[in-house]
Amino acid sequence: MNYDEDKIDEFTLALLCLVVHQREEGLGARAWKGFDWETLNRLHDKGYISNPVSKAKSVAMTEEGFLKSKELFERYFTKETKTIPLPKFTDAAKKRWNQVPERVRKDIIDAVWCTRCRTGTSMQLLEGTMSGRSLVLRGTCKQCGGEVARVIEPAEE
Ligand SMILES: [Zn+2]
Incomplete structure (x- = not known):
């Protein structure tokens, strides 16, 4: 050997x-x-x-x-402990996000377009902010780690 x-x-x-x-x-x-x-x-x-x-x-x-x-x-x-940061939301964004039913929230996060993967993908949610009346969610693609975002228009759900 x-x-x-x-x-x-x-x-x-x-x-x-x-x-x-x-x-x-x-x-x-x-x-x-x-x-x-x-x-x-x-x-x-x-x-x-x-x-x-x-x-x-x-x-x-x-x-x-x-x-x-x-x-x-x-x-x-040592066992790897992957620490996933908690998403950072502004107060207004958190309020808006909490109005979305939980099931819909999951659907939104699991259906994000990744320009790098050229496919729908799941997002690792990192932050939420308001842009006018729209909620902007930003995060990373769970497949490639690239940046992805999703805009929730007012009363979309
Ligand atoms: Zn990707």
């Missing part, structure tokens, strides 16, 4: 973060060392851990190694 050793090193280093059992601020940490020996040796060569060849069940991580491990762990194993 053709291993990408650097990748294995990265993931192993990241997982070491999970088995740290002793951390000294600024001085690294100790971690259980039940990992592939060759990988641990390479991590030692790279300066992330002390020499893994010892009778101890754990290995010392250098401060650099610990910080790198933490960074990699967060990059690879």
Whole structure:
């Protein structure tokens, strides 16, 4: 099998973060060392851990190694939390939008023309403002992320 050793090193280093059992601020940490020996040796060569060849069940991580491990762990194993911003509405726009029945509101948002996709699409609603008596909804296309807008004429629904 053709291993990408650097990748294995990265993931192993990241997982070491999970088995740290002793951390000294600024001085690294100790971690259980039940990992592939060759990988641990390479991590030692790279300066992330002390020499893994010892009778101890754990290995010392250098401060650099610990910080790198933490960074990699967060990059690879943290669940992505997509924060969708709440739409910003002016008071007048919010009042107007709330007059639209909920079912119709959904239909409006799910039927927006995207000039980039050249098709009807759903809008990720970002803001609502009034333009004269019309409500202007702005947001992004859920397919391509491009800007889309929808104008609700007075009493359209
Ligand atoms: Zn689009």
